[in-house]
Amino acid sequence: MKYILVLMFALLLNGCAIFGPPSELDDTKGWTAERIYAEGADKMLNKEYDKAIIYFGKLESRYPNGRFAAQAQLEIAYAQYKKQDPILCVAAADRFIKLHPNHPNVDYAYYLKGLAVFNERGVLEKLSKQQISDRDPRSLRDSFATFKELVSRYPNSKYVKDASQRMVYLANSLAEHELHVARYYMKRQAYLAAVNRGKYVIEFYPQSPSVEEALIIMISAYDLLSLDDLKADTLRVLKTNYPDSAFLGKNAPADERVWWKFWESLY
Secondary structure (H helix, E strand, O other): OHHHHHHHHHHHHHHHHHHOOOOOOOOOOOOOHHHHHHHHHHHHHOOOHHHHHHHHHHHHHHOOOOOOHHHHHHHHHHHHHHOOOHHHHHHHHHHHHHHOOOOOOHHHHHHHHHHHHHHHHHHHHHHHOOOHHHOOOHHHHHHHHHHHHHHHHOOOOOOHHHHHHHHHHHHHHHHHHHHHHHHHHHHOOOHHHHHHHHHHHHHHOOOOOOHHHHHHHHHHHHHHOOOHHHHHHHHHHHHHHOOOOHHHOOOOOOOHHHHHHHHHHHO
């Protein structure tokens, strides 16, 4: 009798394994698209972003061709942004852009994508207390490129003003990163590499505050490389564009090859 009970218990366990646990109840069964969207929107207002994503996901899968489907995709991207998950936010925004390139709100998808990466850097900077210019600038460039695409494609978008302001910040940060590397090369006596970094700043970020130091580094590097003609040309550019530069006054170092060291001592 004992063996029969054991056998029956084993069969019972196997049956549970085969059929699995009872399926989770779907509280949206039979709901209209409008009702699912309203429920998702309510969860967003209450900052229940995970639940909102579930509702919007169900809406999109159940009514893929309905008028709420595209908006649900945008809401998912925004919810991921609010959750401070830039990877999933960018993925959702990219998906929307790919599926709806002519949608009237596609400019918002670009803006949200750029904003997600932009804010990611800000959060990391606060946590690490490390200057944004001291690290890998890849995500800075990604954010800048996305905002630039938004501004270029949709110049009349209401998001252009904010995106443009962020682009200025990003450009200045990227220029400062190039100078950070240029200073490193100067200390390592890799003067040609330092010159190339300075040229990059002048070419790609001509409006940034870093241009003056880029010219100073180039003048110092050319002096150390004994490239007098190039040094003279660069010095002429500095005098033309920065006539009040500290390096053109009476307190400037007499030896131009140490200008960049003097610059660093000022900041």
